[in-house]
Amino acid sequence: MPMLEARHLRKSYNGTVAVDDVSFCIDPGEIFGLLGPNGAGKSTTINMIALLLRPDAGDIRVGDVCSRESFAYKRRVGFVPQEISLAERLTARENLRLIGRLYDLGGRVLRRRVEEALASVGLTDRADDWVSAFSGGMKRRLNIAAALLHEPSLVLMDEPTAGVDPQARVYIFDIVRRLAKEGRAVLYTTHYMEEAQRLCHRIAIIDHGKILVSGTLKELVGRIDTPRDLVLEAPGITGEAAKQIADALHGAAWVLNGDIVHFNVADGVDALVIAANAAQRAGVHPAAISMNEPTLETVFLRLTGRGLRE
Amino acid sequence: MLRSLRIIFLLAGKHLRVLARSKATLAVIFLPGIVLYSIFTGIFSGPAGRPFRVAVIDHDQTAASRALIDALAENRVRLITTENESPDGKPLTEEAAIERIRSQGKFRVALVIPEGYANGPTVVSGARHAGVVLYHDKLEPIEAEIVEGMIQMAAGRQYFRDLVMPAGLSRGRKDAASSGPADEPDARLVRVDRRDVTGHRMKIAAKHTFLAGIIPMMLLFSAAGAARGLLEELRSGEVRRLLVAPIHGSHVLLAQLVSTGLLAVVQCYVMYVFAWLVYGVEIWAIAPGLLVLTFSTALAVSGFGVMLGSFCRRTEQIDSLGTVVVMAMSAIGGSMVPRWIMPDWMNTFGLLTINAWAYDAFMGLVQGMGLPGIVGPCAVLGAVGIGCAAIGCQLLSKRLQAAPVA
Numbered sequence: 001m002p003m004l005e006a007r008h009l010r011k012s013y014n015g016t017v018a019v020d021d022v023s024f025c026i027d028p029g030e031i032f033g034l035l036g037p038n039g040a041g042k043s044t045t046i047n048m049i050a051l052l053l054r055p056d057a058g059d060i061r062v063g064d065v066c067s068r069e070s071f072a073y074k075r076r077v078g079f080v081p082q083e084i085s086l087a088e089r090l091t092a093r094e095n096l097r098l099i100g101r102l103y104d105l106g107g108r109v110l111r112r113r114v115e116e117a118l119a120s121v122g123l124t125d126r127a128d129d130w131v132s133a134f135s136g137g138m139k140r141r142l143n144i145a146a147a148l149l150h151e152p153s154l155v156l157m158d159e160p161t162a163g164v165d166p167q168a169r170v171y172i173f174d175i176v177r178r179l180a181k182e183g184r185a186v187l188y189t190t191h192y193m194e195e196a197q198r199l200c201h202r203i204a205i206i207d208h209g210k211i212l213v214s215g216t217l218k219e220l221v222g223r224i225d226t227p228r229d230l231v232l233e234a235p236g237i238t239g240e241a242a243k244q245i246a247d248a249l250h251g252a253a254w255v256l257n258g259d260i261v262h263f264n265v266a267d268g269v270d271a272l273v274i275a276a277n278a279a280q281r282a283g284v285h286p287a288a289i290s291m292n293e294p295t296l297e298t299v300f301l302r303l304t305g306r307g308l309r310e
Numbered sequence: 311m312l313r314s315l316r317i318i319f320l321l322a323g324k325h326l327r328v329l330a331r332s333k334a335t336l337a338v339i340f341l342p343g344i345v346l347y348s349i350f351t352g353i354f355s356g357p358a359g360r361p362f363r364v365a366v367i368d369h370d371q372t373a374a375s376r377a378l379i380d381a382l383a384e385n386r387v388r389l390i391t392t393e394n395e396s397p398d399g400k401p402l403t404e405e406a407a408i409e410r411i412r413s414q415g416k417f418r419v420a421l422v423i424p425e426g427y428a429n430g431p432t433v434v435s436g437a438r439h440a441g442v443v444l445y446h447d448k449l450e451p452i453e454a455e456i457v458e459g460m461i462q463m464a465a466g467r468q469y470f471r472d473l474v475m476p477a478g479l480s481r482g483r484k485d486a487a488s489s490g491p492a493d494e495p496d497a498r499l500v501r502v503d504r505r506d507v508t509g510h511r512m513k514i515a516a517k518h519t520f521l522a523g524i525i526p527m528m529l530l531f532s533a534a535g536a537a538r539g540l541l542e543e544l545r546s547g548e549v550r551r552l553l554v555a556p557i558h559g560s561h562v563l564l565a566q567l568v569s570t571g572l573l574a575v576v577q578c579y580v581m582y583v584f585a586w587l588v589y590g591v592e593i594w595a596i597a598p599g600l601l602v603l604t605f606s607t608a609l610a611v612s613g614f615g616v617m618l619g620s621f622c623r624r625t626e627q628i629d630s631l632g633t634v635v636v637m638a639m640s641a642i643g644g645s646m647v648p649r650w651i652m653p654d655w656m657n658t659f660g661l662l663t664i665n666a667w668a669y670d671a672f673m674g675l676v677q678g679m680g681l682p683g684i685v686g687p688c689a690v691l692g693a694v695g696i697g698c699a700a701i702g703c704q705l706l707s708k709r710l711q712a713a714p715v716a
Contacts, residue, residue, distance in 0.1 A: 050554050054711060071556035079554040083547030089328045098324055102317065102555035130331075146551070 001063070003028045003185035004049070004154050009058035011044050018044040020209040022058075026154070026185040026202075031176060033200030034189045035296070037304060041209040042189045046158050049187065050079045062154050075103060078152035082159045084139040088132035092123055092142050095131060096149055103150035117145035121175060137168025144175055155179055157188045161195065173199060193296045203296065207304045220299045227252075227264040229292040230271055234284045235259050241282040248278035259287075317557050321565030325539070326572065339535070339577060343528035344584050350520040351589060362453055363388045365407040365420035374428035374468070378442075378500075381464030382421075387457070390417065408445050408507045418453035420445040421461070441501030458502050465499040517589040519648040522672035525581050526607060526665040527636065527645035529574045533615030534632035536570040540619035541628060549710075559710060563616055563703050567695075570612035571605075578604045591676075599681040600672075606691035607668045613698030614664060620705035644669040667691050 002025035011019040019041045026032040036042045047053040049060055051070055060067040062076045086095045096114045100106075105113060118124045121141035131139060140160060147155060157176065161169045176199055179186055190196055196203050197217055204214035213220055230252075232245065242261045246254045249271055252263040265271040272291055279286050329335055364387045368375050383389055392399030393406060407420035422443040442461060446454035543549050552562055582600065585591035593600060618635075622628045640646055642656060643665025649657055660666035671687035 052550055052553055052710070074554065074556040077554070079551070081547045081550055081554075083550075085547035085551035087324065087328055087548065089331045090324070094327075098320065099551070099555065101320055102552065102557055104313070104556075 005061040007059045010056045017209050028183045029180050031180050031186040031200045033196040033203040036206035040207045046156050050156055076153045078147035078155045080144050080147045080157040080160045086131050091128045093127040099146045100149045113149050117149050121145040137164045140164050154185045197296050212303045221294050224302050226294040226298055230263040230265045231290050232261045232286050233288040234286045237284050241284045244282040245278040248274050317561045318564045322568035325569035339532050343581050347520055347524045351516045363417050365390045365417045367404050367422045369425045370423045370427040372428035375423045378464050382460050385460050411507050419457045443503045445505050445507045462499050517591050518676045521585050522669045523645035526668040527640040529611040530636040533611040536615045537619030538625050538628045540566050541625050560703050567612045567616050567699050570615045571608040574608035574611050596675040599675045602688050603671045606688035609695030610664045610691040613695030616702035617698040620702040639663040639665050
């Protein structure tokens with residue numbers, strides 16, 4: 001049974017459709033990435049799942065609880081917003097205690113959960129400092145801890161690494177992976193495709209309010225007809241030799257850049273063999289020959305026609 | 311229900327805790343009211359240095375009575391003789407003058423010159439004279455003393471001109487010897503019958519007027535500040551964070567209402583205690599009414615703050631719109647200029663403001679109306695608070711649905 005089931009979600013603002021028939025599921029222990037350029041409908045989708053927005057149509061379930069049972073539903077969902085949504089003039093511990101009490105935690109249970117949450121994000125030593133004294137990365141970690149206090153089954157993370165340094169980002173990745181290992185479902189939106197590639201078990205690409213494609217990275221790459229980038233490095237290679245190799249690769253487009261030639265080829269392994277043989281015939285001695293597989297970025301560009309930050 | 315209350319007070323407690331940690335904010339909340347109150351009370355306390363208003367009712371209508379009035383007019387007093395205070399208006403009646411001293415504070419003193427005054431205008435000339443009546447506020451004695459001094463001085467001059475000068479000084483001495491002051495319990499030139507019209511009520515003084523006016527103005531400024539805080543919480547995502555938890559949007563707004571209201575109550579009592587300690591305002595005699603008034607006013611201003619915070623989209627809007635609205639309400643509601651100075655139409659217009667209702671209720675208390683006498687204004691204040699909060703809830707709900715990322 002999926003942990004999150006979103007079916008046919010639709011939302012429009014003043015006649016403009018922001019989310020149009022979006023459906024997806026997330027299993028327990030799965031990290032699901034939602035990728036899309038600005039205005040694609042990611043935030044609207046995640047806000048509907050967090051019950052911050054009422055969908056015009058569609059159903060959302062977390063486990064066996066329907067979103068209409070709002071309080072029971074909310075107790076199963078943890079939300080890590082993009083903003084540092086914590087009181088700056090409260091300490092880390094006070095912030096967590098406040099949020100815990102909103103989920104009806106109290107007494108020893110609350111104390112234990114707060115200490116566990118602080119420890120899980122590495123902030124035990126700074127628990128009694130005001131949040132205003134924290135670095136950006138520490139605030140992000142506390143933001144995550146606040147979403148985990150009530151031990152949710154589903155964690156919604158809206159660009160949790162925005163604006164943090166690489167070290168803090170790695171720390172946050174570890175937390176996300178740990179959440180998945182604990183069996184929680186994670187819905188993760190990010191602008192960084194490298195993050196999605198590294199973290200997410202499955203990815204959905206959303207644009208103009210619709211999910212264009214979803215699946216594992218391998219499935220996504222397999223679904224699009226994208227040429228691979230074959231790179232051949234040979235000292236002193238000439239344009240004539242490069243043309244001979246390109247002809248052997250069924251007339252592949254090529255670009256010579258110093259000692260390196262890039263060929264756009266349709267197939268992977270065969271092309272490598274063909275290129276090596278053609279190089280020998282052309283009197284070229286390759287120092288290196290490799291194939292760059294299409295990345296998520298390639299898939300994204302191909303599907304949306306634009307970059308994530310556009 | 312209990313859970314809702316717990317959550318509202320939990321969030322309100324958080325607001326107050328955050329507030330308590332900012333010394334600058336606390337200073338802005340509490341100091342301006344005390345400073346303004348001290349300045350205005352200092353400026354307007356006592357009659358020295360400024361003309362004050364004296365109602366005059368002349369039943370005698372003789373040359374002697376007119377001479378007395380003219381002599382008074384030469385002093386720093388403003389004489390009011392007609393109902394609408396214009397020269398050709400309906401003559402002021404004794405009853406109306408008393409009422410205006412008693413309940414409106416429009417005059418401190420009313421001088422009544424009875425019929426027959428001209429027949430025996432001075433004590434030293436015989437005992438048949440009618441004297442004058444001076445209605446006044448017993449606990450505001452300075453103005454009455456000054457007016458009586460003026461009357462005696464004017465009568466003395468008149469006596470000197472009419473009797474002594476034509477006949478020589480010996481006549482005056484003879485008069486004085488024959489019906490001398492020793493026969494009279496009151497040895498002054500004109501017998502002045504001073505009558506207190508306020509009984510044991512507290513006086514209407516600058517210290518009351520400005521306390522009544524400045525408190526609602528300061529509370530409204532604080533409420534505008536709280537509205538700014540709400541807007542910042544919306545922008546920073548704090549409200550979104552809260553709404554993800556199993557609570558309603560109304561909890562967030564009611565918490566704002568409670569924290570702003572509690573802060574307003576504390577602000578009020580800081581001002582009351584300051585006024586009591588420094589200016590001797592007798593707050594303890596009116597404590598029950600003051601408590602009800604304080605909570606009603608706090609509810610009204612906090613409702614106003616919630617509505618303002620939900621209505622405005624940007625903090626700059628609150629800074630400009632909030633300031634303009636609060637200043638305008640304060641100006642027409644009696645916070646800057648006492649309401650008894652204003653013309654009647656402005657007094658009526660002022661009732662559109664929170665300030666005016668709070669002002670009237672406070673003045674009612676110090677004039678001895680007691681708790682029953684202020685139930686009406688307090689009910690209006692409470693209704694305004696609830697109405698504003700309801701509008702704020704609606705606005706915020708629509709706004710969150712329209713744009714979740716505020």
